[in-house]
Amino acid sequence: MRRRVVVTGFGAVTPNGNDANSLWESVRNGRSGIDRVTAFDTAGYDCRIAGEVRGIDLSEAFRNPKEARRADRFSQLAMTAAKEAVRHSGLNTDREDPSRIGVIVGSGIGGLKTLEDQHTVLLQKGPKRTSPLMIPMMITNIASGMIAIEFGCQGPNFCVVTACATAAHCIGEAWRLIRDEEAEVIVAGGSEAAVVPLGLSGFANMRALSLRNDDPQKASRPFDKDRDGFVLSEGAGIVVLEELEHAKKRGAPILGEIIGYGLSADASHITAPDPNGRCAARAMTAALKRAGKNPDQIDYINAHATSTQQGDACEALAIRSVFGPYTKKVPVSATKSMTGHCLGAAGAVELILCLQALEEQLIPPTINLDNPDPACDLHHVPYEARESKLKVAMSNSFGFGGHNASLVVAKFE
Amino acid sequence: MAEKKSIEERVKEMIVEQLGVNPEQVTPKAKFIEDLGADSLDTVELVMAFEEEFNVEVPDEEAEKLQTVGDVIRYIEEHVEEES
Numbered sequence: 001m002r003r004r005v006v007v008t009g010f011g012a013v014t015p016n017g018n019d020a021n022s023l024w025e026s027v028r029n030g031r032s033g034i035d036r037v038t039a040f041d042t043a044g045y046d047c048r049i050a051g052e053v054r055g056i057d058l059s060e061a062f063r064n065p066k067e068a069r070r071a072d073r074f075s076q077l078a079m080t081a082a083k084e085a086v087r088h089s090g091l092n093t094d095r096e097d098p099s100r101i102g103v104i105v106g107s108g109i110g111g112l113k114t115l116e117d118q119h120t121v122l123l124q125k126g127p128k129r130t131s132p133l134m135i136p137m138m139i140t141n142i143a144s145g146m147i148a149i150e151f152g153c154q155g156p157n158f159c160v161v162t163a164c165a166t167a168a169h170c171i172g173e174a175w176r177l178i179r180d181e182e183a184e185v186i187v188a189g190g191s192e193a194a195v196v197p198l199g200l201s202g203f204a205n206m207r208a209l210s211l212r213n214d215d216p217q218k219a220s221r222p223f224d225k226d227r228d229g230f231v232l233s234e235g236a237g238i239v240v241l242e243e244l245e246h247a248k249k250r251g252a253p254i255l256g257e258i259i260g261y262g263l264s265a266d267a268s269h270i271t272a273p274d275p276n277g278r279c280a281a282r283a284m285t286a287a288l289k290r291a292g293k294n295p296d297q298i299d300y301i302n303a304h305a306t307s308t309q310q311g312d313a314c315e316a317l318a319i320r321s322v323f324g325p326y327t328k329k330v331p332v333s334a335t336k337s338m339t340g341h342c343l344g345a346a347g348a349v350e351l352i353l354c355l356q357a358l359e360e361q362l363i364p365p366t367i368n369l370d371n372p373d374p375a376c377d378l379h380h381v382p383y384e385a386r387e388s389k390l391k392v393a394m395s396n397s398f399g400f401g402g403h404n405a406s407l408v409v410a411k412f413e
Numbered sequence: 414m415a416e417k418k419s420i421e422e423r424v425k426e427m428i429v430e431q432l433g434v435n436p437e438q439v440t441p442k443a444k445f446i447e448d449l450g451a452d453s454l455d456t457v458e459l460v461m462a463f464e465e466e467f468n469v470e471v472p473d474e475e476a477e478k479l480q481t482v483g484d485v486i487r488y489i490e491e492h493v494e495e496e497s
Contacts, residue, residue, distance in 0.1 A: 066433030066450075129465065132457040 005178045006412060008185075008252040009089025009240035010352045011081040014339050015051030015233050019084055023339075023349070024356045027364045028385045032217035032338050034231050039195055047204040049216040050195045051233025051340030056080055070133055071146060072111030077236035077345075078143035078191035079150065086151060089240040090252055091185060093151040102155035102186040103148045104174045105238065106166040108344030108399070111138030113196045143191055155183040161344070163399030164304070166190045167237060168347030168407055172261035174241045184246040189348035191236035203232055206271065210307060220341075221368035222305035222312050222334030223376040230306035233340030237348025239355075254412045256355045259392070260293065262286025266402030273311050273398065277318030283404035284322045284394065291408040295323045297392055298330055298408070300363050302350045303378075304396040305334035306341045315396065316376040331388060333381040337367040347397035351407055354393040358411045363388050420467070420493065421486050427462055428482060431455065441483030449482075467493045 012019065015033030016026035026033060033051045042048040061080040062068035068076060082105070086093070093101060118134040136142055141159045148157050156177050160169040167190025174188035194203075203209050210229040212219035220231040247254055264282040266274040273280065288295060301319065305312045312334075320327045335353050342349050357363055362385050369382040392410045418426075425439045432449050445451040451459070460476045463469070463485060469492045471479070479485050 064433045066431070066455075069431075069433065070454075125465075129461060131461075132454045136454070 003179050003181065004244040004257060005175045005241050006244050006247050006257045007239050007255045007355060008242045008247050009085040009087070009091065010238065010255065010355065011084025011088060012235065012237045012349055012352050013053055013056060013077045013081045014235035014342060014349055015053060016339055018053065018056050018080070020352055024353070027335055027338050027353060028360070028362060030338065030365050030367045030383055030385070032220070032367060033233070034216045034219055034340050036216055037195065037200065040197055042200070045200055045204065047200055047209040047211055048213045049219055049231060050200065051231055051235070051342070052195055053077060053234050070137065072114045072137045073193035074107050074111055074191045075143045075146055077193055077234065078105050078238065079146060081189065081191070081236035081238040082147045082187055085187065085238040085240050089242070091240060093153065096185070098152050098154040100155050100184040101151070101153040102174065102177065102183040103144045103153050103157050104159060104170045104186055104188045105144045105147055106159035106161055106170045106190045106344055107140045107143060107192055108161065108163045108166050109192065109194050109199065110140030112194050112199055114138040116196055116198050147187055151187070153187065156186065162403035163401055164341065164343050164346055165397040165399035165403040165405045166344035166347065168395065168397035168405035169263070169403070171239060171241070171258070171348060171351060172263065172405055172407060175258045175261055178241055178243050185240060185242045187238060188241055189236065189238035190344040192343040192345045193234045194343060195232055195234045200232060208308060218368050220307045220337050222303065222307045222337050222366055223316070223372055223378065223380060224369050225371040225373040227307045227309060227312065229308055230336065231340035233342045235339070235342040235345045235349060237345050237352050239348060239351065256358055257410045257412050258407060259410045260287040260291025260408030262290060262406045264404045266404065268402055271400045273314040274402070275314060277314040277321065279402070280315060280318035280396070280398055280404045281321045283406040284318065284396065287394065287406035287408045293392060293408065296326045298394050299388065299390045300354070300357060300393040301330055301332045302354050302393065302395045303332050303334045304398045306336055311398070313373065313375040315398070316378050319378060328379055330379055331363050331381050331386065332378040333364055334366045335364050337369070347395065347405065350395045351409060354395050354409050358390050358393060358409070361387060361390050363390070420489050423466065424463070424482065424486050424489065427466065428459065431459055431462060439482055441481065441486065443482045444480050463489060469493055
């Protein structure tokens with residue numbers, strides 16, 4: 001019998017609130033976290049809207065101001081969410097064998113703000129003035145390192161970087177390592193803080209972002225006919241994964257069980273999804289197979305659906321090909337309509353929403369779905385959360401580079 | 414006109430800011446690593462900040478000798494160009 005892996009804690013910092021509860025309250029009520037960018041002056045930018053995290057208290061996540069200052073914003077968000085997740089799980093790392101606790105927390109881009117700031121220093125003041133902290137602050141794996149230091153986790157530690165599939169891969173790999181007896185507990189997830197000038201201009205110039213600047217809360221509209229791109233968001237989502245018997249022994253809260261994980265690559269284009277959706281479908285099929293579930297045993301799909309024309313249509317096609325006639329019955333929602341796209345954190349934020357949906361027996365909605373695109377013909381949950389009997393949910397994540405990951409999570413029984 | 418801050422005051426403020434320590438800890442005898450919790454990255458960053466603030470150059474071999482807050486204050490007082 002394979003070791004079972006359960007979730008015993010989670011934490012989230014998003015534009016919809018600075019902890020997992022406020023995220024759920026916002027999303028179940030169909031509220032958007034998107035607004036005009038306040039972090040910097042966006043005059044001259046095509047896109048001037050984003051999902052920003054507001055007012056986090058770093059003194060809770062960091063022992064002293066120096067540690068907070070030495071962390072890029074993506075690490076600050078990761079640490080804040082990790083503290084919440086570990087607290088939620090009741091895990092006292094001092095009482096555990098540290099070599100059996102790992103951390104796998106990734107980011108799509110890493111410390112972009114640090115890179116930006118230090119490049120400005122380089123140009124203005126020359127090479128002798130760039131900060132000795134630049135490299136350790138910006139490298140994408142540093143959040144995993146910092147979280148391990150904070151909690152003394154000496155087990156497996158790395159991060160996966162697969163753009164918008166980052167957190168899903170981090171969680172999937174953590175699940176695999178615990179199953180394979182490499183660790184008892186892994187703190188896993190993703191973090192992103194790319195709402196900075198380079199991030200906003202770079203994504204906008206890919207023509208990937210919504211330009212609905214005058215109506216920020218309507219900008220992210222997955223599956224809607226009038227969608228015009230995703231909304232860049234920042235945030236972090238962290239889960240504590242734990243081997244079932246280990247969790248039971250210490251009386252941990254069991255919030256759900258990860259039962260499936262599937263991966264694939266489009267091998268098609270650096271940014272555009274494979275138009276026939278075959279490879280995204282293969283990730284879903286693989287996750288279902290690993291979970292030992294048939295498509296008609298999935299009660300809810302949290303779609304990757306970012307609100308781009310191509311991406312949403314390709315995912316809908318992929319879902320239809322996997323779920324066949326049952327597509328008409330399986331509820332699908334795109335919570336990015338409310339959170340925006342947290343890139344490397346998205347997969348974790350959305351898995352947390354799936355866990356909350358299973359707990360509350362309530363499917364969060366897709367807002368702004370005024371005119372469902374016929375190319376995205378799915379069983380939508382527009383505007384209002386829907387009560388439903390939920391046992392098993394699927395969360396999809398697809399990243400630039402053609403990386404696909406699908407997770408299947410079940411209510412613990 | 415506001416009174417100009419002394420070199421000592423400015424150095425202490427910068428140390429408090431960068432190392433996140435209490436002003437009372439920043440005595441002339443305080444050692445950066447042992448007493449103020451600095452690591453090697455902090456000390457490089459601090460020396461760079463002093464160089465910029467006081468427009469002095471601190472060669473690496475000199476920087477290594479700056480172990481205490483007092484060492485830094487003395488070094489800067491000796492090397493800073495007197496502002497007229």
